[in-house]
Amino acid sequence: MAISYAYIEWDRPDREYLPARETAVNFDFSEDQDMLRNEARKFLEGRCPIDKPRAVMDDAKRGYDAGLWQELVEQGWTALTIPEEHGGLGMTRTDLCVLAEELGRVLAPVPFASTIYLLAEALMIAGNDAQMAKLAAIATGECIGCLAVWEGPGEPAFDQVETQVSAGLLSGTKQPVVDGIAATDALVWAKDESGTARLFLVPLDHQSITRESVETLDSSREAAIITFNGTPAEPIGEPDLLERLLDGAAVLLAFEQVGGADRALEQALDFAKERHAFGRAIGSYQAIKHKLADAYVNNQIARSNAYYGIWALDADSTELPQAAAAARVGACAAFWYAAKESIQTHGGIGFTWEADQHLFYRRALFLDMAIGSPRLWRDRLFRSVELHSAEAG
Structure with missing residues (x-):
């Protein structure tokens, strides 16, 4: 699958637009990764229904679902990208993004991102021998970051x-x-x-x-x-390690956000087909279907940017800062919009505590701020585009 990205670049202060730069990236999931996705979805649909995050939310002392965390450990998810010599499975970050998307769909109440996207990544990128010994504890779920x-x-x-x-x-x-x-x-x-x-x-x-x-x-x-x-x-590492970690986390969190956005849209679409008003399904009215179409477009744009980001991350490309920022900005916008419109589509029911829609909206806003707000990442994207413009002469 070939995905093309066109960037419009400008120079300050006159803001004159330069010709769009188009980058073609070949990306597709392998059969093994598609199988991993299918198995992960079946597992999480059975082990993490929506009442799991709701139960953690209702009990402020829990913090996360320890039982679900242990089940993820037993499935080998915490060991996925850790090298085999440290007790891991030695798989790629592209494999990891498949799991990230499925965790996002079910709003999994576990410290997976902090531990795997950040702590484990830091140790694998820059840890010394003694520090990397912690990777074995991450693989077994004993170490949380x-x-x-x-x-x-x-x-x-x-x-x-x-x-x-x-x-x-x-x-x-x-x-x-x-x-x-x-x-x-x-x-x-x-x-x-x-x-x-x-x-x-x-x-x-x-x-x-x-x-x-x-x-x-x-x-x-x-x-x-x-x-x-x-x-x-x-x-640990050099002073620039934080920038690299944030870029990687932005890409992987983008897949979580895309997963959540897709599920929020599915909920809205299902309800719009079932709920009737004035003798018609509400999804047949322009006021509903246009908003859902906008959410679908946002989700697809976010997914494309996330694909570009994971390609840059796994390839260790110099384009990673720009790809990560684009993935982050697009995913934040898509998840927020889909969650918001899912509430609106459900009408008065969507605003009640018993409905599930507010859980997706809460998670969307939480992930917006988890590694810096969308505004911070838009600024990073602008700086990256300007840097490319300057390098291009």
């Missing part, structure tokens, strides 16, 4: 961080930290003794650490305030 970058409301200024490491000890506060209560290990963005911001690997079982739950819109995915007061911390 989180990324601690933000230090309060608003977009992060990555070069203006207050958290510091001195003599190997970390001090400062991070909030909100997604999956920060469940996590056993954290990747913490902090300044070293030279004043350079970089990532540190921090075990979270030290007595100097305090953790407090933070209420989020989607409480089926918990978050925390984590305070470090002289906590042992070990640097």
